[in-house]
Amino acid sequence: xxxxxxxxxAENPPPSDLDKNKQRVQEFCQKQLEHGSHIVLVTSGGTTVxxxxxxxxxxxxxxxxxxxxxxxxxxxxxxxxxxxxxxxxSIEPFVRHVMGSKFLDMLQVSSSSNGSPTISVKPSxxxxxxxILSKYKAAQESQKLLQVGFTTLSDYLWLLRAICECLxxxxxxxxxxxxxxxxxxxxxxxxxxxxxxxxQDGVPTIHLELVPKILxxxxxxWVPSAYxxxxxxxxxxxxxxxxxxxxxxxxKHKIVIGNLLQSRRNRVVFVTTHDESEARLTHSQEQQGLxxxxxxxxxxxxxxxxxxxxxx
Ligand code: 9Z3
Numbered sequence: 001x002x003x004x005x006x007x008x009x010a011e012n013p014p015p016s017d018l019d020k021n022k023q024r025v026q027e028f029c030q031k032q033l034e035h036g037s038h039i040v041l042v043t044s045g046g047t048t049v050x051x052x053x054x055x056x057x058x059x060x061x062x063x064x065x066x067x068x069x070x071x072x073x074x075x076x077x078x079x080x081x082x083x084x085x086x087x088x089x090s091i092e093p094f095v096r097h098v099m100g101s102k103f104l105d106m107l108q109v110s111s112s113s114n115g116s117p118t119i120s121v122k123p124s125x126x127x128x129x130x131x132i133l134s135k136y137k138a139a140q141e142s143q144k145l146l147q148v149g150f151t152t153l154s155d156y157l158w159l160l161r162a163i164c165e166c167l168x169x170x171x172x173x174x175x176x177x178x179x180x181x182x183x184x185x186x187x188x189x190x191x192x193x194x195x196x197x198x199x200q201d202g203v204p205t206i207h208l209e210l211v212p213k214i215l216x217x218x219x220x221x222w223v224p225s226a227y228x229x230x231x232x233x234x235x236x237x238x239x240x241x242x243x244x245x246x247x248x249x250x251x252k253h254k255i256v257i258g259n260l261l262q263s264r265r266n267r268v269v270f271v272t273t274h275d276e277s278e279a280r281l282t283h284s285q286e287q288q289g290l291x292x293x294x295x296x297x298x299x300x301x302x303x304x305x306x307x308x309x310x311x312x
Contacts, residue, residue, distance in 0.1 A: 002210035043180035044068020045087025047153040063181035065090030074297035088149040094136040164222035228253035
């Protein structure tokens with residue numbers, strides 16, 4: 001028998017930074033409520049499932065965080081306040097454009113008149129960096145972006161519930177954009193060894209339990225008035241729409257965005273109870289640097305507005 005969501009929370013302790021993050025989220029939401037902003041929670045990146053309490057090994061879920069990070073930028077651009085709830089060390093908004101050695105390659109070292117070294121942006125890179133930096137600074141100054149991190153499945157579920165408690169005050173003005181890749185399986189806390197599993201003890205048998213379906217309380221209890229968007233990730237085209245529709249029928253939220261692992265960068269399918277449509281990028285659009293998240297966010301903004309005004 002899979003555990004219920006209530007049992008999950010009773011059996012798996014909250015992350016140590018939950019109270020601190022809750023307070024940050026509460027303060028952020030209070031500010032956005034005062035401004036009358038629309039707000040979106042973007043979840044991004046994969047959850048880990050630890051195999052030991054003092055974790056050396058864990059099972060991971062596929063997701064670099066590209067979908068979430070780029071979507072967060074487009075939501076900001078569309079006027080939304082954004083809570084970006086992401087796997088720590090996954091891709092983040094703005095930073096994603098200048099990650100790793102790409103950033104260092106944009107810089108140059110020269111000597112100032114007194115002989116001490118100065119670091120500056122290469123003139124040839126200014127046009128590339130300026131728009132990113134301007135948007136990043138604008139997001140910071142407007143205080144419309146809040147980032148909160150998770151690592152494990154349990155961290156994710158605790159944080160998600162805490163954020164929902166704050167979002168419920170926004171009613172239909174809140175959107176939840178659940179792009180994180182969340183594990184379906186986990187090792188319950190009481191079945192997990194404390195210390196590193198030892199190879200000298202032979203091949204370990206690892207028993208994974210089913211994670212309770214958290215969309216159910218989320219939609220029906222935590223944020224019943226919000227516009228909830230979930231993603232369905234499959235690898236087999238033949239079952240994608242069926243699985244997306246089944247999620248919609250089970251949880252009764254607003255829209256499921258279906259995507260295939262292989263083509264997720266250039267094609268998604270929007271599935272609602274009454275409709276099915278597609279967003280697609282042509283090869284040449286991709287070459288020009290267009291991102292499918294721009295189309296996804298534009299579509300959702302329109303649908304969310306109809307939902308708020310009751311005209312959908
Ligand atoms: C997605 O389907 C996302 O679009 C991706 C984005 C994870 C494929 P990247 O981060 O990839 O840009 O590399 N997210 C949802 C995945 C998921 O776990 N869905 C569950 C399911 O399919 C339902 S919540 O059963």
